[in-house]
Amino acid sequence: MKLLFISNSDRVDAWRAVFAEQAPEIDFVDANAPHDPDAIDFALVWQYPPGALKPYRNLKLVSSLGAGIDHLLRDPDFPAHVPFVRLVDSTLTDGMVEYALWATLRYHRQTVEYADFQAASDWHPLPAPATRERRVGVAGVGQIGGAVARAIQNLGFDVAGWSRSAKTDSGFKVYAGPAAWPEFLARTQILICVLPLTQATTGLLDAACFAALPRGAFVVNIARGLHLVETDLLAALDSGHLAHATLDVTAPEPLPTASRLWRHPRVTLTPHIASLTDPRTAAPQVIDNIRRLCAGMPLANVVDRANGY
Numbered sequence: 001m002k003l004l005f006i007s008n009s010d011r012v013d014a015w016r017a018v019f020a021e022q023a024p025e026i027d028f029v030d031a032n033a034p035h036d037p038d039a040i041d042f043a044l045v046w047q048y049p050p051g052a053l054k055p056y057r058n059l060k061l062v063s064s065l066g067a068g069i070d071h072l073l074r075d076p077d078f079p080a081h082v083p084f085v086r087l088v089d090s091t092l093t094d095g096m097v098e099y100a101l102w103a104t105l106r107y108h109r110q111t112v113e114y115a116d117f118q119a120a121s122d123w124h125p126l127p128a129p130a131t132r133e134r135r136v137g138v139a140g141v142g143q144i145g146g147a148v149a150r151a152i153q154n155l156g157f158d159v160a161g162w163s164r165s166a167k168t169d170s171g172f173k174v175y176a177g178p179a180a181w182p183e184f185l186a187r188t189q190i191l192i193c194v195l196p197l198t199q200a201t202t203g204l205l206d207a208a209c210f211a212a213l214p215r216g217a218f219v220v221n222i223a224r225g226l227h228l229v230e231t232d233l234l235a236a237l238d239s240g241h242l243a244h245a246t247l248d249v250t251a252p253e254p255l256p257t258a259s260r261l262w263r264h265p266r267v268t269l270t271p272h273i274a275s276l277t278d279p280r281t282a283a284p285q286v287i288d289n290i291r292r293l294c295a296g297m298p299l300a301n302v303v304d305r306a307n308g309y
């Protein structure tokens with residue numbers, strides 16, 4: 001059994017080592033090394049040039065190295081009839097939760113303002129809102145967004161979520177569907193985007209969204225750059241309607257040096273590091289799915305291509 005590893009950004013040696021230890025029966029093939037495409041059974045993939053999977057005619061399973069698979073589905077040559085599974089990894093989720101907590105606490109504890117005061121040698125205490133009065137809104141409350149919302153709620157914040165469809169067992173209020181989006185935004189002081197990128201969510205963080213947030217709101221995007229309209233964000237920050245934005249993702253990535261986001265005093269940028277896939281915790285589920293396939297058992301975390309996640 002041969003598994004092809006194809007990624008522009010992941011560490012092939014680290015993945016190879018975990019496969020050698022945990023699944024010696026699987027022959028791990030680096031896409032950059034010479035190999036026979038017809039002999040490849042499975043593919044483990046992340047960012048790669050569109051069309052790169054086209055030569056592999058005998059694929060039986062494609063596994064994503066990450067949770068969001070929008071970029072893979074955009075490849076017109078992505079094999080349409082091969083089972084496709086994504087990663088649902090607690091380590092990946094933990095990283096997202098940690099980043100969202102950091103951004104929330106940073107805004108809640110006004111450290112952005114205090115950094116300005118320090119730069120001006122200004123000893124200047126601000127009135128501090130109570131945690132229970134700080135309204136955080138998490139857009140996208142699936143596996144990762146739900147964990148983000150619960151962790152923030154556990155710190156005592158007033159948390160609500162927004163999702164495509166109604167959810168009743170989340171432990172926090174969930175606004176459902178496009179009709180509830182404006183109401184969700186109107187109550188949200190810190191907006192955290194954890195949505196999957198689909199046709200319906202592309203460009204959702206736009207001028208109308210920012211206008212619907214209360215004045216002084218904060219925006220955190222840890223999902224995909226294409227959720228957010230950069231020029232609309234800059235306009236909302238320049239006008240003072242939004243107080244600050246934290247962006248772990250941009251469109252495109254890497255962010256071109258000409259982008260004003262790099263230099264905007266009200267923007268914090270990180271290079272898509274909110275969470276990184278760790279082969280030690282992610283590989284076991286890739287291996288498990290291969291073994292399930294071989295045993296004729298149902299696969300875990302199959303992508304619903306119609307929904308786009």
Ligand code: OXD
Pocket residue numbers: 065066067068069092275276277
């Ligand atoms: C992911 C990512 O979707 O790292 O897993 O962006």
